[in-house]
Amino acid sequence: MKQNNLLLNISDQQLRQAGLTRAQARKSLAALDYRDNDVFRHVMNAENPVSRKILTMYLSDLLHRRIVWIGSEATEPVKANFREKGVRYDVMVRIRDDQGKSMLVNLEMQNYRMAESLSLRSQGYASRMVSDQIEVGGSFDFIPVLQIMITKRMPEMKASREYLHYHRYTNEKTSKRMPKERCRTLWIEMEKTQALERIPTEQWRISDKITYMLRYSRDPKKQKIIHELIEKEEVIRMMEEKRMDFLKDTSYAIAKMRMKYDEMDEKTVYKKGIEKGMRKGVKKGVKQGMVQGIIKGKVSLLKELLRQKWELTERDEKDLDSLNEEEVNQIVQVLNRINTPKDLHEQLKKISDPKPQAENHAQFAFSQD
16 A cells, blocks of 8 residues: 555654664554544544544435534543543544534544443543533533544453444433433444445445444454455555654654553563552552552653653653653653653643633533423
8 A cells, every 4th residue: 555655754864762673663553443442533523524524424424414514522521520430432423414403523532452341431531521511500401422432352242243232321211312412432343344345345335334333453364355445446545645644753762652551561560560569568569559659651662752852861861750650651741742841841840730721612402301
């Protein structure tokens, strides 16, 4: 594929900054596909014309409605209090169809370890999408919400060849929808899209092709079909161009850090936790050792990357050492915006003083039964 040649455009300076050989850069970065959260957000975030077109075509086909407008919403709602668990949506958009009906849609790429808690996670996210629309002194009227959970497989689902599973509030006996029901969840089992291979790609729907691409774009055994989709479908070519733009434009040091996080040896961390627990003679030592080992590893990687931009001061290192795991992850998400000590301390201030910075959205009353 011609687009793959973009990986060859990494400069020697970029490689030295990231501490990678050209072969390592090719292998590590090319392995990032749409199942990687950052790649998924970059391709589907609706913050530019290309991404909006991709997402509009995908949602229009999935939801069987003609979407005429789509706009990005805040992906990190402001916490109401310090005890509240933070939420970070992958792709949050507001859509409007040709009938004038609006809806909030959150797409979550859930391709990793928390399979056992995905159902609870989905319900929590959908509840937050509703509660954020309800204001003091106002009514309980809210815009319909749709939570889309894109997963590998869901063992809890009944045996079915279908890869789409719609869930909504219904009467347990009659299966009739709740009056004025406006909350839906769509589960998408990506791996089941390989059943589509039994029929020609010309018979696939657009949403079939995009979902298949999300799962199998880098699978060596599926490349014949992938190449066919890229050649025949403009929206698939657009997806690949956005993915390659991400790989080309994103700091390769950041990409290295993300890969390192994923490759951290859990056995080594676990062993350190046991040793620390034995030394202290405390049962909690194992768990604490594991957590602290992971945090220290991430902070060390973060320092290494920042040192490539400027010489860290004693204050810089002290501030970084004081971060917890969630705070480190927040810094990593905006690492490409941090190029000076001033940038770093501005981001640290935002983390330590998360005052409400909610966007002023006009509130509308809808009656969509």
